[in-house]
Amino acid sequence: MPMYEYRCEECGAKYEQLRRMSEADVNLECPVCGSQNVRRQVSACAIGGSSSSSWSSGGGCAPRGGFS
Ligand SMILES: [Zn+2]
Secondary structure (H helix, E strand, O other): OOEEEEEEOOOOOEEEEEHHHHHHOOOOOOOOOOOOOEEEEEOHHHHOOOOOOHHOOOOOOOOOOOOO
């Protein structure tokens, strides 16, 4: 599972979560204030990659080992 970064639009808190790709944007909730006004940030692996177009298609960000 890839690690995603999220930022709460209400209180500005940032946090990371391991989520399935298909669930990256569902049931988001800030762990600090409980708001559901949370945005997913572009992850580090996407920045290191080519363009944002590959990110939106959901490819090019598979974890290589280390996660278990
Ligand atoms: Zn919050």
